[in-house]
Amino acid sequence: MKGPTLSVAHLSVSLGRRSILSEVNLTVNAGEFVIIVGPNGAGKTTLLRAVAGLVPSQGEIVVGGVSLAAMSLPQRAQRIAYLPQGHVFHWPLAVADIVALGRLPRGAGADLSEADRAAVALAMADTGITEFAARPVTTLSGGERARVAMARVLATEAPLILADEPTASLDPRYQIAVIDMLRRHARSFGAVAAVLHDLSLAARNADRIVVIDEGRIVADGHPRDVLTAERLVETFGVKAEVLEIRGAPMIVPWSLSEGR
Numbered sequence: 001m002k003g004p005t006l007s008v009a010h011l012s013v014s015l016g017r018r019s020i021l022s023e024v025n026l027t028v029n030a031g032e033f034v035i036i037v038g039p040n041g042a043g044k045t046t047l048l049r050a051v052a053g054l055v056p057s058q059g060e061i062v063v064g065g066v067s068l069a070a071m072s073l074p075q076r077a078q079r080i081a082y083l084p085q086g087h088v089f090h091w092p093l094a095v096a097d098i099v100a101l102g103r104l105p106r107g108a109g110a111d112l113s114e115a116d117r118a119a120v121a122l123a124m125a126d127t128g129i130t131e132f133a134a135r136p137v138t139t140l141s142g143g144e145r146a147r148v149a150m151a152r153v154l155a156t157e158a159p160l161i162l163a164d165e166p167t168a169s170l171d172p173r174y175q176i177a178v179i180d181m182l183r184r185h186a187r188s189f190g191a192v193a194a195v196l197h198d199l200s201l202a203a204r205n206a207d208r209i210v211v212i213d214e215g216r217i218v219a220d221g222h223p224r225d226v227l228t229a230e231r232l233v234e235t236f237g238v239k240a241e242v243l244e245i246r247g248a249p250m251i252v253p254w255s256l257s258e259g260r
Helices: 044-051 073-079 095-106 114-127 142-156 172-188 199-203 229-236
Strands: 004-015 018-029 033-037 058-063 080-083 160-164 191-195 208-213 216-221 238-245 248-256
Touching (some): 004 044, 004 191, 033 172, 044 058, 044 080, 073 080, 080 142, 095 142, 114 142, 160 172, 199 248, 229 238
Parallel strands (some): 033 191, 033 208, 080 160, 160 191
16 A cells, blocks of 8 residues: 555644534545535534644654644645635636646746646646637536536646546536546546535445544545445434445435434
C-alpha cells in the first residue's frame, strides 16, 4: 500500500465555547476514496474545513508528508482542492473562466499555458460542461453550476480533493458521473475525502466509510462492515434494511428508531 496522502492526529475544533470535533484521528492513503458520513451537525463539514486550513484547529494535519502548519497558502492550494457545499457564484463570469481559476495555484495568469488550457478543457469535458464554456455561470441551473464548481476543483490537479456533498443538486446520471470522477482522481492523482448523505451511494463507491457522530469518529472501515443495521440505529436513529445488490450494500431506511 502507498503511504498516506492525508494524516490527521488528535484533531479538535471549537467554535466559540462549543466543541465541534474532539480527538479525531484519520488517515487517507494514496489512491483511496474515503467517504465521510454522519447525522446533521456531527462535524463532517468542519472536519473538511479544518483539513483545508479554513478553520482554526488543534492537533496535527499532514498532507503529502508535510505539516499543514508549515505550508504557505500557495503550497496549500497546490496540494489541497476544496469543494464546499452550495456552489454560489456571485459574478456572471464565463464558465471557462471560472474553471480556469482552478489553475491559479499552478501559477496561471491572464494568458494560460498549454498545460493550463489542457487541464481546463479536460475538466470541462469530464463534467459535461464544455457546451457552456462561453455562457455566464449565473445563467445556469443549480445542477449545472455544481458541475462547474466540480470542474474548477478538478482543474487544480491537486493530489488531495476534499468534497463536501459533491452530488447535491445533481440528477442521478451526474451523481454517478461525479462519483466516478472522484474515484478516478483518487486512483490517478492522490486521494479523495468526500462527505455524502446518500448512504447507498457511499456504500457502493467508497474504499472506506468513516462515520462521525457528535464530533468523534465512531466507525472506520469497509462499507459492508461499517454500515450495519445496528450502526444505522445507533448513529442515525433509523431502522433500515441493509441489502446487497450486485455485490454492494444498499441501505433502505424504513422508520425512526426510539431513543435517538
